[in-house]
Amino acid sequence: MSEALRSPSEQRHAIRHWVPQDTWYKPAICALVVQLSRLTMRGLNRLSFAGRERWEAAFAEPQTGVLSFSNHVSLFDDPLLISNLGQTRYSEVRWIPADHINFFGNRFKGMLFSCGKCVPIIRGGGLEQPGFSFLLERLGAGDWVxxxxxxxxxxxxxxxxxxxxxxxxxxxxxxxxxxxxPFYHRGMHKLLPIGSKLPRWGNQIDVLFGEPTRFDHDCLQDLNSAGHRQPAEQWQLATEWAQSRLLKLERQVLGSEQKSAAELK
Structure with missing residues (x-):
């Protein structure tokens, strides 16, 4: 598949069911999903946040795009958890990349997940594909991805x-x-473990927010001590930076769990 979908025409055909343009029905369907997700998470589970003020601070500059990133443990991470972090207004709901086969494989799926502001990504299709270009445009316009x-x-x-x-x-x-x-969540892996067909309610879900960072030219220069000039090399440096931030949050969360378990003994 990675070689078969490299050409622009093949990629456009692969994501033909995606509806990126605004339609009259998108805000209503999206708001319904967000509200149901909030009801599900807050009514059937217990949800707590640590460092929520850092999350709010990340959105203090409306003209600057926000790129949030987190661990992924459950099919329900999005929309159930992510919907509890933003607003119900369509313009303020996050954009999110999604596998083009699973989420845009036919016209109905394409319509439904387009309403949820999902953007098709072709696995093995490279980083120059339409989905990534669209996400860059949205970040440039000040949106949340x-x-x-x-x-x-x-x-x-x-x-x-x-x-x-x-x-x-x-x-x-x-x-x-x-x-x-960055943020790291814990507990969603119990809600719908991999291999399970039915969700398990009554879970404690904890979210730890990291520090918001403006990833500008100066930030990249600090990472690029070797003077890498090729885009792919710079992308890799930024990827490693993001990985280190999320691993740090994971260590904090798992360390707290181990400490609590030891205190109970």
Whole structure:
């Protein structure tokens, strides 16, 4: 597949069911999904945030795009969890990359997930494909984009981060220069474990927000001590930076869990 969908015409055909333009019905359907997700998470589970003020600070500059990124452990991470972080107004709901086969494989799926501001990404299609270009445009316009940099749900022991991260996040950071906002969540892996067909309610979901960082030219220069000039090299540096930020949050969360478990003994 990676070779078959390299040409622009083949990629356009692969994402033909995507509806990126605004339609009259998109805001209503999106708002309904957001509200149902909030009801589900807050009514059937327990949700807590640490450092929520840092999350709010990331959105303090309306003209600057925000690129949030987190671990990915459950099919329900988005929209159930992510919907509890933003607003119900369509213009303020996040954009998110999604696999073009699973989410845009036919006309109905394409319409539905386009309403949810999903953007098709072709696995193996490279970083110059239409979906990444669209996400760059949205960040440049000051929108919020969320990405799961692992490239899929983790299957690591204890739902730990799967590394190395995919380099798509690096391109978005380098070229859009957004506010980078990491967060790490814990508990979603119990809501719908990989292999389960039915959700398990009554879980405690904890979210730890990191520090918002403007990933501008100066930030990249600090990372690029070797003077790499090729875009792919700079994207890789930014990817490694994002990975280090999320791993730091993971260590904090898992360390707190281990400390609490030891205190209970």
């Amino acid at each position: 969320h990405i799961f940099p692992e490239g899929g749900r983790t299957r690591e022991v204890d739902a730990r981060l799967r590394t190395p991260f995919k380099s798509g996040i690096g391109r978005l950071l380098v070229e859009a220069q957004p506010i980078a906002m």
